Amino acid sequence: MPRYFFNLAECGTLVxxxxxxxxxxxxxxxxxxxxxxxxLMSAEILGGTLCLGCRIDVTDATGDTILSLPFKQAVxxxxx
Amino acid sequence: xxxxxxxxASQVHDWIAGKxxxxxxxxxxxxxxxxxxxxxxxxxxxxxxxVREGERPDECCVLVEGYTCRHxxxxxxxxQIVSFHLRGDILDVQxxxxxxxxxxxxxxxxxxxxxxxxxxxxxxxxxxPNVGKALWTDCLVDASIFREWVLNVGRRDGRSRIAHMLxxxxxxxxxxxxxxxxxxxxxxxxxxxxxxxxxxxxxxNRMLKVLEDEAAIxxxxxxxxxxxxxxxxxxxxxxxxxxxxxx
Numbered sequence: 277m278p279r280y281f282f283n284l285a286e287c288g289t290l291v292x293x294x295x296x297x298x299x300x301x302x303x304x305x306x307x308x309x310x311x312x313x314x315x316l317m318s319a320e321i322l323g324g325t326l327c328l329g330c331r332i333d334v335t336d337a338t339g340d341t342i343l344s345l346p347f348k349q350a351v352x353x354x355x356x
Numbered sequence: 357x358x359x360x361x362x363x364x365a366s367q368v369h370d371w372i373a374g375k376x377x378x379x380x381x382x383x384x385x386x387x388x389x390x391x392x393x394x395x396x397x398x399x400x401x402x403x404x405x406x407v408r409e410g411e412r413p414d415e416c417c418v419l420v421e422g423y424t425c426r427h428x429x430x431x432x433x434x435x436q437i438v439s440f441h442l443r444g445d446i447l448d449v450q451x452x453x454x455x456x457x458x459x460x461x462x463x464x465x466x467x468x469x470x471x472x473x474x475x476x477x478x479x480x481x482x483x484x485p486n487v488g489k490a491l492w493t494d495c496l497v498d499a500s501i502f503r504e505w506v507l508n509v510g511r512r513d514g515r516s517r518i519a520h521m522l523x524x525x526x527x528x529x530x531x532x533x534x535x536x537x538x539x540x541x542x543x544x545x546x547x548x549x550x551x552x553x554x555x556x557x558x559x560x561n562r563m564l565k566v567l568e569d570e571a572a573i574x575x576x577x578x579x580x581x582x583x584x585x586x587x588x589x590x591x592x593x594x595x596x597x598x599x600x601x602x603x
Contacts, residue, residue: 295545315556
């Protein structure tokens, strides 16, 4: 399985993923990116501040970005 | 799976006696009885299951080299790691008395395991009260660590959970003679740390970076240096008394 790297872009700061995760394909990559974004957002909500502008940028082994998932696309927000 | 070549059964006997002696002082007869236990040494690669949930183990295992974890899976296959283990840990004392495994034991890195026939270790525990009491104490210390992990996952925020895991790992590495408590190598991947702390890999990565930005730790790959123990301990709410000076 190819390896993908889930980097966090938050308000101008990049937290690079140096370990990566082996996944079967792009569908699994999108699912994992959503899980990662939601996990981080959950913790932010508990802390009282949520930034919807952060992103999960997924790169492959060659360093190419294959998916950029803004947090706001990882959840359905109602009632704003 | 290969036979481990550089460790002898008598070294393993000494380690087991040394570990149990920290809980309950052993006498010469206790040590002689331990030295008579048959030991089967076996090497494994990373990610190998040593015990699977539902099995009926007929041997108990002592971790001689490497790192392992115990974990459980949800119906959907999500994994919760419930403990990490390092050199010298007895991995399944519970199978002396509980016949069926209620969790999985898996290697994290390449590891060497000393297998001891369950019935012989159980008979030794009945025959030599010091050994029996020490094995019982080992189970209780395990349980104390589990309780602390429930507190960690259930009630601490992500930053504190990671800080606490680092404090505990550092303290246990030092106790096992695997380096100083200030500097150690993390054998676990961020995904495995996430499975142990109820966080995702990216969250773990971010919390490690936060602790680094706060100058509590510094990192070079998986090498971690605790640069400010007081700060890390404060962030974690770490009080080593739950380790009972034995882990």
